[in-house]
Amino acid sequence: MASSVETRADADSDQGEDVTAHVTHLGQQARRAAAGLREATTGDKNTALHAMAAQLEQQREILRTANERDLEQAQQDGLSAALLDRLTLDDRRIDAMIAGLETVAALPDPVGEIDELSTRPNGLQIGRMRVPLGVIGIIYESRPNVTIDAAALCLKSGNAAILRGGSEAVHSNAAIAECIRLGLAEAGLPEACVQRVGTRDRQAVGALIRMDQYVDVIIPRGGRSLIERISADATVPVIKHLEGICHVYVDRHADLNQAWEVAFNAKCYRYGICGAMETLLVDESIAADFLPEMARRLMEAGVELRGCDRTRQLIAAEIAEESDWSTEYLAPILSIRVVEGLQAAIEHINHYGSHHTDAIVSQHLGHTRRFMAAVDSSSVMVNAATCFADGGEYGLGAEIGISTNRLHVRGPVGLQGLTTQKYIVIGDGHVRH
Template sequence: MTTSASTDAATLIATMGAAARDAAAVLATTPTATKAAALLAAAAALQAGSAEIEAANAQDMEAAGAAGLSNAMLDRLLLTPARIAAMAEGVAAIAALPDPVGEVITRWQRPNGLAFERVRVPLGVIGIIFESRPNVTADAGALCLMSGNACILRGGSEAARSNRAIHAALVAGLKAAGLPETAIQLVPTTDRAAVGAMLAAHGLIDIIIPRGGKGLVARVQAEARVPVLAHLDGINHVYVDKAADAAMAVEITVNSKLRRTGVCGAMETLLIDRAAPELAASVLKALLDAGCEVRVTPELAGLDARLTAADAADWDTEYLDAIAAATLVDGVEGAITHIAAHGSHHTDAIVTDDAAAAATFLSRVDSAIVLHNASTQYADGGEFGFGGEIGISTGRLHARGPVALEGLTSYKTLVRGRGQVRPV
């Protein structure tokens, strides 16, 4: 990164940041109906521009294929007509959600007569740095707008054309509703210097949300001068308990791994109760028959000739591919111990008909999302009823799990008195 590039990037982000702050001041008091109208117009523009978005994405896909991107990355990048339609539907769904801005969280009164009211307010200007998935442009822009925040989006170079086409639809929505076009901005350069400038934009950007691989998230956490809401690896587990229904265990495990292997909610490690060897055999066979490579410990190796040997690294790997690791554990306690040692606090599931085992797992697994008898692929804001998500936070501060409208707000406390002064 040259000094000239750094200076140019800093100037660009400073200009965008100042415009975003002005837009954020407008959005903070924009009526719900106006924000919803902008989103509905944006959704219509996405539908109307589907052919143009698909054509732009085809160019990105061609370049990404030539650059040797992995199958998982290509799947994240791909926009089909169905995915574009789903993107538009997601934006429209966000328009219909309750507006969190101004919501009264709680009220109380003190003996001296002071009345307190805690209400939700926008965070301000949100910077989102993401890779591969162009749908993030629509999801992030829509969620930030509905929650009263301005945003600066910096997508990866592999999705640059797709992002520009989607962003144009969002801007059309803003214009239609009479809102500042700078409420949703897309960084116009793929120069990595722009990322550094965003991370240093203290006073202009209020929070940074990274969505991407380990390298991106690590850089953001190491260099950011503003708060970071991190979305880390999805090293997710499915634990099949001895009391699991066999058919359910097979269906949930296969769906968790293979519905879409490139999403962060995909299962990466299968844990099976040592007391249920027949379940182990049927679940592993189902994965193998569905085309998944399964890496196992020696005690499972004899169940099927297609199984391969796992090594120590497999328990800490996010494959994002048709590969899974599997091992036996000593009941629910063994599963909890394994997840504590190797999980990423993202999403973990138990399959069992034993209510006590399920309750133990749900209460003691320290992950943002913990499921009982359901696929890990439900780790998605849309499936939670949030309309979309800006990411899945695996930390413990501010917001955890799918971050949507509520997670993009803070609060302030309003205090109403009748002339009270504090005694000396």
């Protein structure tokens, strides 16, 4: 079986010339599969998810062998240690993929839910039924586990998926795709429910993101440059996950013990996540009480501080330049600004932030109500650390990313974000007068 995986992946590079035809074919297959998936029962979909998990369990050896080929090539190509780590598929990560499939199988199926069904004066019943989006294209970089996570969420929400992983993970992705294929077959679902773009040619991405006829939405998962390139060129709608320039604002009515803990956690839980705090805003009236102890804790953890003039009168910090207020460090660096109060904090966040996740620490009900209404971000938090911005923490069970779009879905994208609603209208021979 190992050799079949190799052949599958090696064949990828042979298709150069006919990239558009290949991607169009995938699109047509996906559109047909999506029509069947709209009517698949939750039971069928869960059977496929459990069967995929069983396949991963059985094929650990094959998965690791395929992954080793990718890792060898990546080392030859001189990829960084961080990229090599992301690419690695060890037993712990295979366990996580299996657990992920079981989690998604256990989630309630949003498809078919009917909301707001009510009866009009003429007796017509009108409501909205939750339905799949159709065909979803996922474009991602090195992590091979995205192959299984994306397939699981798309399948459970009734969507056909076309996956395009990074070329550095091609053998790992091919081996995982084989487990998916076998799982679908076991549940009697068409193979084309989850397809993998079978060429490393970059033109395939260009074709996929402009194939409006067959693809309903594109979800890129990767760095800013990938997402910006795709957004600029796509004609298919894109669910984007741009940067997180997240703020914690310490209000004059904050409980200072809470503020120290929340701000420290928001910065230091993990520096590299999109929900990490990048700027700390402090009300001028409590700055002298709050900042010295805050600075002590952060510096002890090795965080570099960059402050405004008023900050630097209270604590030792580098000078924050104008550009610091709009920088996502993803590193042990924090910019700090003393502000005149709630209004100034709101204005700073809406102006310099990225509308991702922002928090206020305050015990003043009116201030927290205002902050929640006025801050224009996908998540607004009160007395909680911004690093909670995560589908798992929000109870979505699993997420395919965090949307910084305004339309359709904002914040962590779970199963519901991969569906839409259509109107249903039920009458008894009703005609319009």
